[in-house]
Amino acid sequence: MTDIRNITKTGISRRRALAGLGAGASLVAMPWIARAADDIIRIGFPTPLTGPFAAEAKDQVKSAELAVKQFNDKGGINGRKIELLVRDDKLNGGEAATRTLELIEKDKVHAVVGSLSSAVQLAVNEVTRARGIIYVSISQSDTINEVKDFSKYTFHEALNPHMTAGAVARHSFKKGSKVAHLVADYAYGHEMLRGFKRAQAEIGAETVGEILHPFGAADYSTFMPRLRSMRPDFLCISNFGRDQANSIKQAVDFGLKQQAKIVVPVILHNQRLAVGPEVFEGVVGGANYYWGLESQLPSAKAFNDAYRAANGGAIPTDYGAYGYTGLSSLLMAMQVAGGTDTDKVIAALEALKYDVAKGPQSYRKCDHQSVQSVLVLESLKKADMKNDADLFKVVANEAASEKVLRSCTELGFPA
Amino acid sequence: MDTELILMQLFSGVALGAILVLTALGLSIIFGMLGVVNFAHGALFMVGAYAGLWVASLTGSFWWGLLVAPVMIGLFGMLIEYFLIRPLYGRSIDDPLLLTFGLSYVLVEGVRIVFGTDGIPFPTPSALTGVLDLGVGFFPIYRIFVVGVVFVVVLLLWLGLEKTRFGLIVRAGARDPTMMRVLGVDISKVWLLVFGLGVGLASLGGVLSGPMRSVNPEMGSLVLAEAFVVTVIGGLGSLLGSIIAGLAVGIVISMTALFAPEMATIVMFALMALVLLIRPQGLFGKLA
Numbered sequence: 211m212t213d214i215r216n217i218t219k220t221g222i223s224r225r226r227a228l229a230g231l232g233a234g235a236s237l238v239a240m241p242w243i244a245r246a247a248d249d250i251i252r253i254g255f256p257t258p259l260t261g262p263f264a265a266e267a268k269d270q271v272k273s274a275e276l277a278v279k280q281f282n283d284k285g286g287i288n289g290r291k292i293e294l295l296v297r298d299d300k301l302n303g304g305e306a307a308t309r310t311l312e313l314i315e316k317d318k319v320h321a322v323v324g325s326l327s328s329a330v331q332l333a334v335n336e337v338t339r340a341r342g343i344i345y346v347s348i349s350q351s352d353t354i355n356e357v358k359d360f361s362k363y364t365f366h367e368a369l370n371p372h373m374t375a376g377a378v379a380r381h382s383f384k385k386g387s388k389v390a391h392l393v394a395d396y397a398y399g400h401e402m403l404r405g406f407k408r409a410q411a412e413i414g415a416e417t418v419g420e421i422l423h424p425f426g427a428a429d430y431s432t433f434m435p436r437l438r439s440m441r442p443d444f445l446c447i448s449n450f451g452r453d454q455a456n457s458i459k460q461a462v463d464f465g466l467k468q469q470a471k472i473v474v475p476v477i478l479h480n481q482r483l484a485v486g487p488e489v490f491e492g493v494v495g496g497a498n499y500y501w502g503l504e505s506q507l508p509s510a511k512a513f514n515d516a517y518r519a520a521n522g523g524a525i526p527t528d529y530g531a532y533g534y535t536g537l538s539s540l541l542m543a544m545q546v547a548g549g550t551d552t553d554k555v556i557a558a559l560e561a562l563k564y565d566v567a568k569g570p571q572s573y574r575k576c577d578h579q580s581v582q583s584v585l586v587l588e589s590l591k592k593a594d595m596k597n598d599a600d601l602f603k604v605v606a607n608e609a610a611s612e613k614v615l616r617s618c619t620e621l622g623f624p625a
Numbered sequence: 626m627d628t629e630l631i632l633m634q635l636f637s638g639v640a641l642g643a644i645l646v647l648t649a650l651g652l653s654i655i656f657g658m659l660g661v662v663n664f665a666h667g668a669l670f671m672v673g674a675y676a677g678l679w680v681a682s683l684t685g686s687f688w689w690g691l692l693v694a695p696v697m698i699g700l701f702g703m704l705i706e707y708f709l710i711r712p713l714y715g716r717s718i719d720d721p722l723l724l725t726f727g728l729s730y731v732l733v734e735g736v737r738i739v740f741g742t743d744g745i746p747f748p749t750p751s752a753l754t755g756v757l758d759l760g761v762g763f764f765p766i767y768r769i770f771v772v773g774v775v776f777v778v779v780l781l782l783w784l785g786l787e788k789t790r791f792g793l794i795v796r797a798g799a800r801d802p803t804m805m806r807v808l809g810v811d812i813s814k815v816w817l818l819v820f821g822l823g824v825g826l827a828s829l830g831g832v833l834s835g836p837m838r839s840v841n842p843e844m845g846s847l848v849l850a851e852a853f854v855v856t857v858i859g860g861l862g863s864l865l866g867s868i869i870a871g872l873a874v875g876i877v878i879s880m881t882a883l884f885a886p887e888m889a890t891i892v893m894f895a896l897m898a899l900v901l902l903i904r905p906q907g908l909f910g911k912l913a
Contacts, residue, residue, distance in 0.1 A: 262843065265743040395887040424890035428838050428847050431641055432882035432889060435633040435762050455744060455839045463749070463765040463837070465756040484744030484839050 251292045251550055253278070253537065254313030254322040256334060258301035262426060263326050263451040265480040269530025270326065270348065271296050276520050277537035277566075287544050294537075295319060301326075303333035310337040320550040323536050325349055326529065327450075328397040335364055344555055346540050348532035350374065350476065352401040355577040357622030363552070365559055365578045367536035371398075373614050374496030375405030375448075375475040377584040381606045382444060382473050382494055385414035390442035390470070392433060392457060394449035395422040402448035402475040418442050423449070423457070430457045434464040445470040455481040459489050467492065477587050479527035482601050490589035490601075497585045499531035499568050500602055513567040525599050531567055538566040539573075539580070570610055576618035584608040633762035634883045635876065640768050642875020643775040647833065648848050649855035649867045650782070651826035657862030658799045658819045661710060661721045666827050667849030668729035671842060673698045673828020674835045675736055678747050687750035687836075695829040702824025706817050729845070736842045747835035771833050778829070779868060786864070795819060799862075854897045860910025870908060 255274055257267040278294045286292055295317055299306035306325060313319045314337070321344040325331040328351040335354060338345035339361035346365045353359045354366050383389065389410060393399040403420065410417060419440040421433050437445060445466055447457050458472060458481075466472070477495025503510035513534060517526045526534065540555075543562050547554035563572050571582040587602035595601070608614065652666045663669075676698050681690030705728070713720040749767050756763040786792035798805045798812050805812045830848070838844060855874055859866025874893050881892040900907065 268742065422887040424887060426847070427890060428844070429641060429644075431768065431837075432634065432637050432879040433886060435630055435637060436883060436886075438762065439627075439630050452744060452839055452841060459839065460837065463756075463767065465763050465765075480743055481839075484746060484841070486746035486748060488748065489746075 249290050251287055251290050251544065252317060252319040253292065253294050253540070254310065254317065254319035255294050255296045255324040256299040256306050256309045256313070256322070257296065257324045258326050258330070259296075259298040261301040262453065263301055265484070266451065266478065266527070266529040267326050269480070269527045270324065270533035272521055272524075273517065273526055273530040273533035274323065274537045276517055277534050277541060279520065280516065280538075281541045281545075287541065288548055290549070292541065299325060299330055299334075301330060303330050306330045307333045307337050310334045311341075314338075314341050314343055319343070321346070321540055321544075321555070323348060323533075323540060328353075328401060332359060332397070335359060335361060338363055342552060344540070344552060344559075346536045348529075348536040350398065350401075352404070353397070355579050355616075355621055360577060360623075362556060362578075365539070365573050365580070367539060367580045368532055369476075369496070369498050369582070369584060370579060370615075371401040371405035371475060372408065372616055373405075373584050374498075375402050376409045376614055377586050377606065377608050378473055378475055378494060378496045379406055379409030379413060379415070380608075381586045382471065383410060383413050383415040387413075387415040387444055388418045388440075388442045389415050389444045389446050390418050390437050390440040391420035392430075392437060392445065392447045392449075392461075393420060393422050394425050394453055396425045398450055399425075399448045405475065406446055406448070415444075423453075425449075426453065428456055430460040431464070434461065434466065437461070437466060438464070438469065442470045445472050447472060447474050450476070451478070451481065452484070454478055455485045458493060459485050462489050476528070477589065477602070478529070479601065480529075482589055487590065487592040487595065487601075491591050493589045494605065495587060495589075497528045497587050497602075498582070499526070499528050499535075500585055500587055500604060501525040501527075501599065502602065502604060503568060503585075503607075507567075507569055509565045509567050509569065526567075535564075535567050535571065535580075539564050539571070572610075574612060574615065574618075576623045577621055579615060581612055581615065582610045584614065629761045630883070633759070633764075634879050636759065636761070636764065638876035638879030639872060640764070640772050640875070641879060642872035643772040644830075644834070644837075645851055645855050645875050646868050646871030647771075647775045647778065647826070647830045649852040649859070649871055650778070650864070651823040651830070652852045653856045653859070653862060653864060653867040654782075654826070655820055655823035656856065657864065658795055659710075659816055660718060661725070661820075662718065663823065664722055664726040664849070665705075665729040665732060666725075666823075666852055667845030667847075668732035669698060669702065669824050669827040669845070670831040670834070670848045671840075671845035672701075672732055672736060673831030674747070674840045674844065675740055675745075675831075676828060677832030677835055678745060678840060681747075691829075691832050694832050695825040698828035699821045699825025703817050703821035705824070706820035710820065711813070711816075729849075733842050733845070740842070742842060744839040744841040747840045749836040753836075767836055771837070774829075774833060778826070782864065791815075851893070854893050857907055858897050858900045860907030863907065863909035863911075866907055866909030 257270050259267050278292045282291055297309040299309055322338050323346040325334045326349045331347045331349045344363050346367050348367050350368045352371045393403045472493045474495035482490045501514050504514050542564055543555050543558035546558040559573055560575055569583045571580050574581055586606040588605050655661055655663045673694055677690035677694035680693045681687050710721050753767040753770050755766050757766050798815050802812050855871045859870030877896055878889050882889040
């Protein structure tokens with residue numbers, strides 16, 4: 211493996227040297243190993259195209275393709291075209307690890323972006339860490355920042371549970387609020403619950419009960435009587451994809467919305483579309499992106515317009531935007547580094563300041579978490595929607611700040 | 626833990642059980658009468674939900690969707706029996722099983738192509754929205770309606786099978802098709818109708834589930850597993866078994882949800898394993 215990467219590196223350097231007209235004569239020493247394939251920068255993109263997160267995954271691919279197209283239209287990176295290799299990880303850690311390994315070994319990708327599940331991305335991370343390949347993760351996770359799972363090759367573009375759950379809690383809960391938790395029983399749910407409880411402790415909001423539900427459950431009716439009996443002010447539902455749609459829908463059917471305000475750590479554009487405005491009305495949740503930002507942010511406007519042009523007028527969604535911001539940051543860093551040299555790209559990513567869709571972003575040096583704004587959205591009543599895509603009201607936009615993150619020392623990094 | 630909550634949980638369990646009975650009935654009938662393990666059951670459930678949604682959006686009424694879609698998909702089921710299953714009678718039980726397994730992929734992929742991979746909203750009919758105060762707690766009116774529909778369907782099925790001449794032929798045909806042929810009964814026509822009925826029931830389940838769960842191409846996969854568990858616990862081919870097992874599974878899931886919610890899905894499989902250990906033929910199944 212290392213041999214091939216060295217060959218690639220030499221190949222790029224040779225091209226650069228030629229382009230720069232003879233500055234590095236010594237690097238031209240090995241012209242025979244340059245191959246046509248080395249002209250293309252390949253980015254692997256594992257994502258769950260099938261299964262309960264399919265809608266979000268599909269949007270990620272569209273956004274990622276847009277970022278690639280924009281760079282290719284501008285002449286690629288140092289004249290090298292970029293190719294996106296999308297693979298279905300089926301929302302399964304084993305499948306994701308196999309696909310990632312295949313992308314690295316067989317397709318010889320230069321970096322990996324993608325995956326959409328806190329558990330599956332850790333599987334991808336294991337592989338990229340062991341192989342020394344840059345991985346830009348675009349799905350929420352807390353552990354990926356922590357020392358145990360940290361890899362110098364990994365950059366976490368997605369928000370993490372402490373950021374979203376924290377923002378939602380700060381803008382919803384009051385001192386003395388009673389909060390009931392319905393949580394998906396896997397990494398994502400557990401991490402979100404942890405994020406909420408940490409914020410609750412600061413605010414002084416009380417947890418009146420927590421129920422863990424099996425991942426991918428279709429029926430939530432049997433959890434409802436107990437949630438009702440907790441008499442909460444807030445019902446906090448920490449799950450993802452179709453689980454979010456089903457559980458909110460059934461909580462509403464059981465009349466829980468009359469009793470409590472429903473909040474979620476991440477409110478999903480596609481799930482709101484899947485169950486309709488009546489069900490989601492008044493539900494509050496965090497988000498990394500909302501297309502409605504375009505009225506305030508020029509970068510959001512530019513991203514939306516490009517996305518609309520490429521996708522027949524469709525607008526980008528929250529998780530879709532991760533595909534764009536994640537891939538753009540990587541490609542910008544490659545541009546700075548002048549190619550795919552891993553160490554140079556890592557250094558460039560660490561120093562990068564980017565604003566491609568949602569305001570200023572940068573990767574924190576210690577854990578490679580993208581410091582960025584967090585939105586708190588509220589789902590609109592049908593009567594208040596100006597058009598079919600007008601789903602949410604932005605109730606808060608927390609500016610990018612390291613303060614909302616756990617400190618480097620808390621994560622276990624040397625001070 | 627107060628009595629009110631336990632009573633409420635018991636009721637939720639019965640209501641969930643009724644939904645499970647509905648999803649298992651079609652599977653149970655087709656296996657009991659035809660000996661065909663219909664692996665496309667979940668996919669047909671899903672197709673039924675989409676058909677119901679489609680008819681409802683064309684006519685503007687949920688009720689038309691509820692009435693027309695099961696008939697439509699039931700007829701589609703008869704086409705499946707006539708053209709795909711029929712050539713496989715007399716072969717091993719695996720052949721129709723593999724065929725329907727493949728068919729389920731075709732149906733799911735077909736729906737993905739026509740309706741997209743995202744979920745589609747299926748609003749609760751306005752007459753049935755809201756909750757009802759049961760004295761011990763609140764329960765959605767729509768779910769109570771579904772329990773009522775299941776009760777009526779089960780009653781009609783029982784009357785049809787036990788009290789009519791057609792039912793007599795069906796039951797006799799399940800026991801000894803050769804003898805029925807000797808007696809001059811066109812048994813293949815009976816099988817055609819029974820398969821259509823089973824598929825119609827699956828799609829009725831799909832339409833009724835629409836307003837409770839989100840409608841998406843993969844909604845049938847979990848249903849298939851649930852229907853199998855219920856049928857196996859009840860005894861393959863036993864109608865009464867499916868009904869009792871469905872209610873029992875619903876109650877067990879609900880009680881588990883109260884004490885160990887994260888186990889609510891797995892408990893159903895644990896129950897199946899237990900029944901298989903003690904009574905391999907299921908609660909009401911006959912030993913082969």
